[in-house]
Amino acid sequence: MFNPFTRPEIPMLRVLDADGRITDEERKPPLGDEDVLDAYKRMLFARTADAQCISYQRQGRMYTYPPNLGQEAIAGAFGRVIRSEDWLVPAFRELGAWLQKGVRMRDIFLLWMGVEEGNRMSDAPRMLPPSVPIASQLLHAVGIGKAMRYRKEEAAVFAFVGDGGTSTGDFHEALNFAAVWDVPVVFVIQNNQYAISVPLRMQTRSRRLADRADGFGIPGIQVDGNDFFALSTAAMAAREYAIEKGPVLVEALTYRRGAHTTSDDPSKYRAPEEEKIWETRDPLRRLRLYLESKGLWREEDERALVDIYKQEIDQEFQIAEGYPATRPEDIFRHAYREMPVDLKRQQAEFEKYLNWKEHYQWQS
């Protein structure tokens, strides 16, 4: 019997297999060997910086950090495509894209040290600060896109969100109005399959998050989020489409190999077998195997470069550590030019509490 409710399965975009072999020559992005090598090095830098961040946090020198391990190809590929005239609207787990936009490591350290200046990202024009309230940034992205259309700018907005973020009202409101206004926004979902401890299957019945695009009347695609080549092809096409026509949704299917943040322990909610499977699909490993097979990269190159990167990153960390520490009143600054009465009251109360705490600690 005819079943009107069945829909065909649309394959995920993939170009590079887990062993670093090209499986779809036609969809390979137009990048030369030098470009691919450069992209790999940038991803390697991001991975090295990521590991250093976790180490600094563990030494008590940084408050918190959200690891990127396993997701670097997404930021690596999109970061290459995002131009200086484009806007980058981040969530908080796209380190490689921030770096390619021009953010300095010292600002990233300041950010996670709780120093407000880190949020300014002064070396990265057209980038918003990271957004901890998940998916709220998508509304800002749509507003920026509308302004760009109004000013007839030939550029795009790249807005990132996690799979958990797609369960929010903000996600739906943003995509709906993006579609209605034809704004030039590329929405990138980093589907790492977990929102902290909540797996995707407990958040949605959608087969693929990319399918959500249909409901908004915009194109959507699911891409292998550990495949630098497929991601690059999708990113280039998405930018072009967004500028010419309107918003697009890219779901990059990946896996967060590390913890949600340095305050999380994934062994409480994930099986080691699952983690092992995704280790074999690691995005850097895949691209490295590709480069090695072409004689463009050797293990010695990697070791030497990681040593250089570590030193570079450490120098930046020392600069960040040299900044004056955050003062309690900084928490209340930066949001308003004239602080409203209720916030002033909160600040006074907080100062009273700190005085009390200091006195109490001295006594005990």
Ligand SMILES: Cc1ncc(C[n+]2csc(CCOP(=O)(O)OP(=O)(O)O)c2C)c(N)n1
């Ligand atoms: C509006 C809002 N609700 C809840 C939280 C608490 N929270 C922080 S991260 C997170 C999960 C985010 O998951 P996802 O969007 O998949 O991104 P990921 O952390 O996996 O990169 C939640 C619920 C928050 N930051 N903001």
